[in-house]
Each structure stands twice: as structure tokens, then as C-alpha cells.
Amino acid sequence: MTQHPAVEAFRGGPDVIRVVGHRGARGLLPENSIIGFEFALKAGAPLLEFDVILSADGVPVITHNHRLHAPTFRAPDGRYITTEPKVAEMTWAELQRYDIGSTDGTSAYGQRFPEQAQLDGIRVPRLRDLLRLIAQPDNSQAYLMLEIKSDPDFAKDQAYRAHLVETVLAELRETGTTRRALLHSFDWGLLAECRRLAPEMPTSFLTQLPSNADDVGEDSAKAISPDFTGKAEQIPEMVAQHGGALWCPYVDDVTPSNVALAKELGLIVAVWTVNDIADIDRMIALQIDAIVTDYPGRVQRRLADQGIRWLGFDDHMAVATQPA
Ligand code: MG
Numbered sequence: 001m002t003q004h005p006a007v008e009a010f011r012g013g014p015d016v017i018r019v020v021g022h023r024g025a026r027g028l029l030p031e032n033s034i035i036g037f038e039f040a041l042k043a044g045a046p047l048l049e050f051d052v053i054l055s056a057d058g059v060p061v062i063t064h065n066h067r068l069h070a071p072t073f074r075a076p077d078g079r080y081i082t083t084e085p086k087v088a089e090m091t092w093a094e095l096q097r098y099d100i101g102s103t104d105g106t107s108a109y110g111q112r113f114p115e116q117a118q119l120d121g122i123r124v125p126r127l128r129d130l131l132r133l134i135a136q137p138d139n140s141q142a143y144l145m146l147e148i149k150s151d152p153d154f155a156k157d158q159a160y161r162a163h164l165v166e167t168v169l170a171e172l173r174e175t176g177t178t179r180r181a182l183l184h185s186f187d188w189g190l191l192a193e194c195r196r197l198a199p200e201m202p203t204s205f206l207t208q209l210p211s212n213a214d215d216v217g218e219d220s221a222k223a224i225s226p227d228f229t230g231k232a233e234q235i236p237e238m239v240a241q242h243g244g245a246l247w248c249p250y251v252d253d254v255t256p257s258n259v260a261l262a263k264e265l266g267l268i269v270a271v272w273t274v275n276d277i278a279d280i281d282r283m284i285a286l287q288i289d290a291i292v293t294d295y296p297g298r299v300q301r302r303l304a305d306q307g308i309r310w311l312g313f314d315d316h317m318a319v320a321t322q323p324a
Contacts, residue, residue: 004202006182007245009047009143010268012289019299019310020047020145020292022273023064027294029117030101031072032062034125034133041139044311045296048134049145049184049272052127052168059092060127060168063100065219066151071107074099080107088151095124109217113294127168131175141311143180145204145248145270145292146172148194150187150224165193169201186221188242195243204246204270205239209253215273236262246270248292251279259286277302284308 010018024036025043032050040048051064063069067084075081076097087095101122103110127146134142148168154160172178183194184204191203206221209228214220228235236258239247246268249258254271262269270290274283280302283291293299303310 004200004245005179006143007202007268010145010182010246010270010290012268012287015307016309016312017284017288017303018047018270018290019045019296019303020049020270020290021045021296022049022292022294024048024050025294025296027113027115027275027298030103030119030122032064032125033100033122034129035119035122037130037133040296041133041142043296044300046139046141046311047143047145047290048130049147049292050130051147051149053087053149053151054164054167055087055092055095056089057091058163058167060171061087061092061095062125062127062130063087064149066149066153068098069109069217071104071109071217072100072102074102080104086153088153092126098124100124107217112216127171128175131171131177134180135175135177144177144182145184146181147184147206148187148190149219150185150190150221152223155187155224161190161193162197165190165197169194169198172201182246184246184248186225188226191242191244202245203243204248205242205244206248206272207235207239207253208250212250212252233258233261236265236267239267240265246289248272251283254283254286254288256286259288274299 012018021040023031025040029036029039037048050062052060053063055061067086070081070084073081101119103116182202182204185191186206194203209232236247247262248270251271251274259269269288270292271283271288272292274280274291274293275295280299291299
């Protein structure tokens with residue numbers, strides 16, 4: 001059986017470890033922005049991770065938190081917002097009033113990304129904007145790790161959850177990009193819905209052990225994720241039982257034994273969010289398939305220094321022969 005091309009795009013090998021641009025290239029450019037995605041594509045990191053939430057008028061938009069994020073959203077007066085309304089309660093047009101081009105350096109979140117460019121006039125993109133970008137012939141190497149965000153307020157609302165998945169799938173189908181994306185989530189119930197509504201598409205299972213702290217300034221996934229207490233070494237089996245193609249553990253949760261088990265089960269292992277050099281080297285030593293990072297160039301350099309590729313030979317050739 002031929003594997004789905006999006007699965008193959010994330011598969012590593014003896015001398016290949018894939019590089020996935022987390023929210024584009026968050027360490028260098030505004031997260032979840034078209035300019036960040038374009039940068040990652042041009043920087044040889046054509047595997048893109050990003051987050052999708054539905055606006056009040058049913059538009060899938062690319063943003064991480066369920067509430068507008070005060071450290072990265074500026075109101076039309078140019079100031080960072082001080083209250084955080086819900087994305088799901090704002091229309092697409094209302095969301096366009098905010099500028100997401102910079103990060104408040106006085107916030108704990110902003111201090112995590114001191115090298116991020118500070119831009120003006122950057123807006124929350126729609127899923128459709130990114131799908132159109134990767135549908136362009138120049139971006140034929142791009143594949144998507146499309147994270148569907150699960151709102152805890154709608155955790156029991158089956159109709160809303162089905163509508164969310166159906167809306168995302170409709171946009172993939174309309175733009176002809178179903179073979180370019182993985183459906184990725186912490187909410188395994190949503191992934192089951194994906195498998196029911198799009199059995200032809202691969203699913204990618206995010207996990208984080210409850211013992212590890214959430215990253216500063218970000219929505220926690222723990223409310224909508226299975227409880228993995230005491231199950232650290234069994235998670236790959238659980239993912240395989242649920243029909244997952246990828247297992248995506250948090251960087252501190254990865255062990256030699258659970259990676260080995262995942263490989264035995266035929267899962268692709270893509271680890272997030274790997275930014276520190278020591279963590280990058282540990283992931284290389286573990287021979288995982290893919291490294292999800294805010295700093296694609298930093299990971300490429302570590303891989304290159306060790307003689308490891310991140311694109312297939314054909315992909316490297318395609319990059320080298322693209323017209324200037
Ligand atoms: Mg994400």
C-alpha cells in the first residue's frame with residue numbers, strides 16, 4: 001500500500017531527520033503568520049506546524065490560544081491588549097483589526113523569544129491563506145502539520161466538534177491539499193472525528209505527560225488530552241491502537257525505550273518543541289523522525305554538522321534547481 005505523501009514527508013531514516021517549522025519559525029518571525037511560513041519555506045524547512053481555531057463566523061483561522069494573546073496582539077491604537085476576548089466570539093473581520101507582528105518584551109512570553117523580528121501590519125491568517133500558499137507550484141515540497149485546537153468550553157459539544165473538523169476538511173478539499181497535510185491534535189476524540197470524516201487522511205497524536213509543566217504564556221492542552229499519568233511508556237501503544245500515523249511527544253517526555261517502542265509499532269516520531277542545542281543533540285542521538293522547532297536553521301546546522309540530511313535527495317535537488 002502506498003503511504004500517504006504527508007506521512008512520508010515526515011518520515012526520517014538512517015541519515016535523515018526532518019525539520020518542522022513550529023508556528024512557522026517562531027524564534028525569528030511572528031508565530032502563525034504568513035511571513036513566518038514563507039520564511040520557513042524559503043529557509044529549507046517546508047514542513048510547517050500551525051494551529052487552527054474557528055472564528056465566530058466559522059472561518060478557520062491560524063492562531064494558538066483560544067483567547068487573543070495579550071503579549072502578541074496589538075489593538076488599532078498600537079498598544080498590546082490588556083483583556084483577552086475569545087477567538088471563537090470574534091468574527092474574521094474583527095480579528096483583522098489586531099496586529100500580531102511583534103511581541104511584548106516586558107511579558108514573560110515575549111522574553112522567551114528575544115530574537116523575534118518586530119514587525120507592523122501582520123494579521124492573523126486564515127487556514128485558506130496558507131493552503132493557497134502551499135498550493136503554488138514553487139511550494140510543492142511543503143507539507144502541513146495542521147493542529148486542530150480543541151476548546152475546553154466545547155469539549156462536550158459533539159455538533160460543534162464535528163462542525164470544526166468538517167470545516168477544516170472542506171477547506172483542504174476545496175484547495176486540493178488533502179494529500180499535503182496531517183491532522184494533528186492533543187484531543188484524541190477530535191482525531192477520532194477526523195478519522196471518521198476523512199479516513200483517507202493521516203492523524204498525528206500530540207502528547208504531554210502531566211508531570212511536565214506547560215510553557216509560559218500558552219494554553220494548556222491538559223484539559224482536553226487523555227490523562228497519561230503512569231503511562232509514559234505505554235503511550236506509543238495507545239497511539240497505534242487509535243490508528244495514528246505519527247506520535248508527537250513533548251521533548252521532556254521522550255526516552256530511548258518509548259522511541260524504540262514507537263518505531264517497532266511503525267509510528268513516526270515527531271518531537272516538540274526542540275529549541276535548545278542539548279535537546280537537539282539528544283533527539284539526533286535518539287534517531288527520531290522529525291524535530292519540531294522554533295529555530296529551523298539552528299536544527300539544520302546541528303544536523304549538517306553530523307552529516308544528517310533533513311530533506312530527501314530529490315528535495316535538495318529541487319531547492320537547488322529552483323529558478324532565482
Ligand atoms: Mg501547535
